[in-house]
Amino acid sequence: MNGITYDYMEDYIRGLLPENSGVLNELRSFAEKKNVPIVQKETARFLELMVSIQKPRKILELGTAIGYSAILMSEALNNKVDITSIERDTNMIAEAEKNFAKYGFDNINILQGDALEVLENLNEKYDLIFMDAGKGHYNHFLPNCLRLLSEEGIIIADNVLFRGMVANNDLLKRRKITIVKRMRKYLEEVNADSDLITSVIPMGDGIAVTRRRLKL
Ligand SMILES: C[S@@+](CC[C@H](N)C(=O)[O-])C[C@H]1O[C@@H](n2cnc3c(N)ncnc32)[C@H](O)[C@@H]1O
Numbered sequence: 001m002n003g004i005t006y007d008y009m010e011d012y013i014r015g016l017l018p019e020n021s022g023v024l025n026e027l028r029s030f031a032e033k034k035n036v037p038i039v040q041k042e043t044a045r046f047l048e049l050m051v052s053i054q055k056p057r058k059i060l061e062l063g064t065a066i067g068y069s070a071i072l073m074s075e076a077l078n079n080k081v082d083i084t085s086i087e088r089d090t091n092m093i094a095e096a097e098k099n100f101a102k103y104g105f106d107n108i109n110i111l112q113g114d115a116l117e118v119l120e121n122l123n124e125k126y127d128l129i130f131m132d133a134g135k136g137h138y139n140h141f142l143p144n145c146l147r148l149l150s151e152e153g154i155i156i157a158d159n160v161l162f163r164g165m166v167a168n169n170d171l172l173k174r175r176k177i178t179i180v181k182r183m184r185k186y187l188e189e190v191n192a193d194s195d196l197i198t199s200v201i202p203m204g205d206g207i208a209v210t211r212r213r214l215k216l
Pocket residue numbers: 037038039062063064065066067068069070086087088089092113114115116132133134135137
């Protein structure tokens with residue numbers, strides 16, 4: 001068990017996935033070598049699928065790292081999408097910008113800074129928001145993400161079960177208590193809000209997909 005699912009299940013599902021194409025393969029190898037956290041393989045596939053169903057024209061990402069998930073989403077849409085990605089670490093930004101330039105992704109732009117502050121200053125609408133930064137702040141990001149979400153947009157939040165700690169106190173490490181409490185708050189809020197519909201999926205590190213309920 002990895003806290004979320006059985007190892008044999010994860011291995012089996014990962015074994016079904018074909019290797020990524022050139023650029024994504026290179027970036028995943030780089031991330032593994034340099035210990036940069038990027039979306040897990042099955043989460044990457046899920047993201048690719050959601051993007052191809054949703055067909056967003058504008059995506060907002062929280063947490064660029066080296067640009068892996070941004071490139072994955074862009075490629076899934078034949079690059080017919082504008083992606084804005086927020087990142088606070090300048091070394092990551094330099095690496096991601098190098099990758100975007102090297103592989104010609106001029107449709108992906110990085111906003112430098114803490115997502116909490118950057119979000120405050122955004123005013124455009126996004127058809128898909130991918131939350132993958134600052135696990136201890138998802139509940140704080142939520143009001144602005146909902147403000148920025150287009151009417152039929154979706155929010156995909158990664159790491160919501162955080163190695164199982166969010167669901168099971170026996171797994172909880174003392175130094176992670178604040179993050180876990182806030183993540184629970186996020187999940188409680190998106191589930192309790194009658195205007196929203198959310199599904200929590202025990203895949204990878206836990207994924208929550210949220211959208212507004214249809215007004216029929
Ligand atoms: C898990 S990584 C993102 C991985 C990326 N989405 C991918 O799968 O390729 C999280 C990134 O978020 C950044 N980060 C963490 N907290 C942040 C915050 N409050 N504001 C902006 N960036 C943050 C970290 O520097 C890190 O690069």
